[in-house]
Amino acid sequence: MSDLTGQPPRSEPSDGEGEVTVLGTAHVSEASVREVEERIAEDRPDVVAVELDQGRYRQMKGEQPDDLDASDLLRGNTVFQFLAYWMLSYIQTQLGDRFDIEPGADMMAAIDSAEEHGIDVALVDRDIQETIQRFWARMTLTEKLRMVGGLAFGVTDSRVVGIMVGLIVGLIAGPALALFGGAVGITEAVYLRAATAALLGLAAALLVDQVAGLAVGGDSRLAAALGSGGAVATVAAMTGAADALVGSLLGGFAVTIIGSLALGVTGGLAFGIVAAGLIGLRGPVEPEAGGIDEMDIEELTDADVVTVMMEEFRQFSPGGAEALIDERDAYIAHQLIGLRNAGYDVLAVVGAGHRAGIEGYLDDPSSLPPMESLTGTETGSGIPWGKIVGIGLSVGFVAFFVLLAMAGVQNGFLLRLFGAWFLINAVFAAGFAKLAGARWSSAGVGGAVAWMTSINPALAPGWFAGYAELRHLTVNVGDISTLNALLSDETKPLGEIVSEMFEVPLFKLIMVVALTNIGSIVASVLFVSYVLPLFGTELGGVDGVSRLMLEGARNSAELIWRTIT
Structure with missing residues (x-):
């Protein structure tokens, strides 16, 4: 049985196997709304299945205005996954404005019509955050940058x-x-x-x-x-x-x-x-021939807007398109087959771009991939160069201080060098956080830990500054709609739009996290480029530092050997 809206089915399944009819719609089409309402009234199915998950359903019903966990946005790749989610939302909003209809109106019409006729509603789509995470993990670094x-x-x-x-x-x-x-x-x-x-x-x-x-x-x-x-x-x-x-x-x-x-x-x-x-x-x-700009809105019943965009992504990111389109086809088909096998007659309302894939699986259930392969998070593919470089920098930083100490360099020099590292990281991390509009307390927290997070790839000063800032911010998923409205406003100068974007809590939080991290990165580069050479002159320049590090390595090896023997 698929995941219903939380209520037990009101209708009894028919004897034997049920039937599934797939209705493809355009998420921004007024004609699709009318067609959904008419089909539900005429067919009177046992269940209306919609291309929604629990979170998006509750958001549409006004029961969950904050389905984005703000604390999740402070963790690594989640920020970039949010950008992907925002991009999809922005494009749908733009098309909705162009054709004067609320994005997702077809799904809302299906829910309202089903409830009006006393028909159960089944939510058959995969969780959106899981989909975006898998979408992001499947993309290569080049594809993400593009x-x-x-x-x-x-x-x-x-x-x-x-x-x-x-x-x-x-x-x-x-x-x-x-x-x-x-x-x-x-x-x-x-x-x-x-x-x-x-x-x-x-x-x-x-x-x-x-x-x-x-x-x-x-x-x-x-x-x-x-x-x-x-x-x-x-x-x-x-x-x-x-x-x-x-x-x-x-x-x-x-x-x-x-x-x-x-x-x-x-x-x-x-x-x-x-x-x-x-x-x-x-x-x-200029729009390509046959592209979205040249299509009549009713033609979108052959390929909904998200799928049109993702088909373009498929050209350079087959893995990303697979997670966003193909896997969801299979996931939804699994849910619909479960309802059919339970004996329910189902009208499935999905984006038209998913219709062919879903119907193919319904006709040949043996071709469905296992459900276990369609759920859960992914860690991405390929060599994790970012982590490797981060670990290398951490080891190199610690080794630098240890080898100099083992070579007999005075503690006073090492303390001054560490103090310079701490100070430059604190100033830049806190300064960049303040540029993003962070409170002094939040900027101070980010600056205070920047020296440590700069050498630890598992941490970032922006997380600490962001958590401190969250004490004074109320972040809501509705902030995405506010940002979309600001970006669509062609009457205001660019500077005013950017200023108002920083007043949106969700955007402010993301910028505080991002700029604090950037400040720490800049500080690290400046320390290596400017401060370290200045201190190195006290030890005889680059040649002197190299000789001391080699001497420290020899002393360390001798100490280890004596300890073992």
Whole structure:
């Protein structure tokens, strides 16, 4: 027997085997709603089976407004699984708005009509969170990046994507320049000029932003601040008038850090802006022949919107499409065959893209895969490179301190080195958390544990900051609808939309978690690129540190040998 809505069947099954009729609908079609209502009234089946699980059913009935467990979103891949869930929700919402009908109206019509006629309702779909988890686990890393990138281009301006890409490239390029810039002719004078231009430009941008805020807002305010900051930075870079003053105030180490980061970020932003411009020159992408934009809404009864999108995914992610489409066909067929074998006459209301697969299994039940293979979570396939790298970094960090200690390096030096590691992680993790709108207490928690989580692949500072932030947030699955509405609003400037998104608890929680983790990663990169070389000069530079680590390894081996023998 399939999972009914929690009530025992009111109707008695007929003698012998029952019958299953599959009705394919479009989840955003008004005609599908009418057809569902008419078929239920005419056929009067024993059971109406719908393509829903318990969670989505209760959400539709208003009984479970918070079926997303907020604490689950703080764990590793669950954040990305949420993004996949959000993407599906956003696309269905967009199509629902286009055709002026609530997504899922066909399923709601089936439930309401069945209850009106006193017919049992069976929920025959697999749990949505289990489906999304399996969908995410089946995708390769490249496929995941392409999917998230597609979501970004679908919901943001290409300029924003270009800027974000540029910042990422810049944050990677900056430390690389600090380590290897001398090999390509970048001198301290170049770093000083770049640092001066960056600091003066930033100061001018902040000043203009505050002044312009008194008269204008939105994109005009942002444009004024960026334009003014860029102009001041350009003049400073061309003239070098303030180089001596900035150099005397900062010192060589700070100049190297700020200058290399400024060069990296500037180059990265230039790359991102050029890329965004090239994308913009292409203009809007023309829909493919026969694509969703060219289809009449009633034609969606041959392939519902989710399946149309997933068939595109199948081209580059067969595993992901299998979890989202094929496995659900088999799961639903298992449920329907159970009802049929129990003697019930069933009208199954499913998305039309599932109809062919389900009917194939109903005609040939022997071809069904075992139910055990369709349920449960998956850990993904392939080599877990992320975990391997994380464990390697952890072992390397601990080995570095242990070997130096075994080589006789003074405890005071090691304590100062550890203090620098703790401080830079705390500042960046807490600072990035605060940028995401975290409370000071939550940002402080993330910063306090960042030194430890940076070397432990099983932990992340964002989890701790997120749990602390949850004490002050009420996260609801309805937040997804709020985010979809904001992203669909074409009347507001982009800056205002982003600002309002941060006021949505679910989005704020995700950003606090993500940015705290990013802050810790940035801190680790900066520590290795800038701070460690500075401390290394006290031990004779890279050569001196290498000799000490080898000496520490020999001393450790001798100690172990003496202990054994």
